[in-house]
Amino acid sequence: MRAANLHRLARTLREVALLATENTGDDRVNAGELAVLEDIARNPGSTISDITRRTGLAQSLVSRITHGMAGGGALTIQPDSSDRRRVRVDLKPTTRKMILERASNNISVAVAATTPRLSESERCALEHHLVEADRLLRAGARDDP
Numbered sequence: 001m002r003a004a005n006l007h008r009l010a011r012t013l014r015e016v017a018l019l020a021t022e023n024t025g026d027d028r029v030n031a032g033e034l035a036v037l038e039d040i041a042r043n044p045g046s047t048i049s050d051i052t053r054r055t056g057l058a059q060s061l062v063s064r065i066t067h068g069m070a071g072g073g074a075l076t077i078q079p080d081s082s083d084r085r086r087v088r089v090d091l092k093p094t095t096r097k098m099i100l101e102r103a104s105n106n107i108s109v110a111v112a113a114t115t116p117r118l119s120e121s122e123r124c125a126l127e128h129h130l131v132e133a134d135r136l137l138r139a140g141a142r143d144d145p
Helices: 003-020 031-042 048-055 059-071 093-103 108-114 120-140
Strands: 075-079 087-091
Touching: 003 108, 031 048, 031 059, 031 087, 031 093, 048 059, 048 087, 059 075, 087 093, 108 120
Parallel strands: none
Antiparallel strands: 075 087
């Protein structure tokens, strides 16, 4: 596979992910924001450093996203009781519920919408290969992002 093909694949997978998570309307967030929100939803009370480590995003970006979302009322930022230099981040309950529901959506409908010329068996094979690619990439990932 050539690098250019990988970029095209990434764009297509991003489109599938946006459709699957229903991240297409006026409340749409970008991929970095979505990664941060999902991480916080699954790991309440995390520090900026925790989120940075798990998402692989730059600390400055995570900080900017969390502070922006806090300003918009989607999450809360509280000083860490054991170290006042750090903060703990948590989602508002309605935001957590929405993010976890969207993140748990099955991708089949989105795959079908983005691949109308594939047969059902080809779509099943594609989904199988996506699951396997995810497994292999996670198994082979570096510990340090």
